Amino acid sequence: NAGVTQTPKFQVLKTGQSMTLQCAQDMNHEYMSWYRQDPGMGLRLIHYSVGAGITDQGEVPNGYNVSRSTTEDFPLRLLSAAPSQTSVYFCASSREGGAPDTQYFGPGTRLTVL
Amino acid sequence: AQSVTQLDSQVPVFEEAPVELRCNYSSSVSVYLFWYVQYPNQGLQLLLKYLSGSTLVKGINGFEAEFNKSQTSFHLRKPSVHISDTAEYFCAVSAPGGGKLIFGQGTELSVKP
Numbered sequence: 001n002a003g004v005t006q007t008p009k010f011q012v013l014k015t016g017q018s019m020t021l022q023c024a025q026d027m028n029h030e031y032m033s034w035y036r037q038d039p040g041m042g043l044r045l046i047h048y049s050v051g052a053g054i055t056d057q058g059e060v061p062n063g064y065n066v067s068r069s070t071t072e073d074f075p076l077r078l079l080s081a082a083p084s085q086t087s088v089y090f091c092a093s094s095r096e097g098g099a100p101d102t103q104y105f106g107p108g109t110r111l112t113v114l
Numbered sequence: 115a116q117s118v119t120q121l122d123s124q125v126p127v128f129e130e131a132p133v134e135l136r137c138n139y140s141s142s143v144s145v146y147l148f149w150y151v152q153y154p155n156q157g158l159q160l161l162l163k164y165l166s167g168s169t170l171v172k173g174i175n176g177f178e179a180e181f182n183k184s185q186t187s188f189h190l191r192k193p194s195v196h197i198s199d200t201a202e203y204f205c206a207v208s209a210p211g212g213g214k215l216i217f218g219q220g221t222e223l224s225v226k227p
Contacts, residue, residue: 042219043158043215045216048214058214107157
């Protein structure tokens with residue numbers, strides 16, 4: 001199993017550009033989520049999904065969109081990038097959202113918005 | 115709503131010394147508690163978790179944590195650290211019925227020779 005994969009590893013955008021961060025898992029996990037990590041703030045939940053076709057907002061959803069058309073993939077879209085979105089983004093998955101399962105994290109995408 | 119406070123942002127320690135990383139949480143309902151570790155330039159991986167039962171939880175790499183309900187704490191300990199333990203450590207909580215993790219701010223453990 002590859003686990004949770006994320007692409008790209010690094011990305012530089014200009015303010016106003018849009019892009020999609022890719023996340024895929026091959027563990028047949030129902031629950032997937034996106035976090036952003038900023039210094040001194042830990043990880044904050046952006047959006048999450050409890051299964052294909054179902055998504056919901058987390059703590060900091062503004063400026064981001066998600067969709068879940070398959071169990072495996074959970075892309076994160078930045079609609080119009082802003083410098084405040086400079087961060088490291090992590091995707092995670094777990095077997096079920098309602099149970100205390102271990103969440104498995106991808107290696108992260110480091111995004112810089114100029 | 116739940117919240118997590120990690121009381122130390124940085125903890126420097128010498129190799130083979132004991133270490134304690136402190137975590138307090140706030141919640142109006144019972145919670146599940148987790149410690150994750152992030153090695154440089156990597157994603158997070160689970161160290162240990164408390165769901166119920168014994169309040170002393172043992173994890174990977176010789177780490178353990180003790181759940182203290184009266185003090186709403188879940189401190190992480192290791193009796194003797196190695197250089198390879200240098201990493202950032204995150205305490206997290208989730209409420210039963212929801213997979214959402216709420217993370218603390220992180221503690222940078224720096225082990226010096």
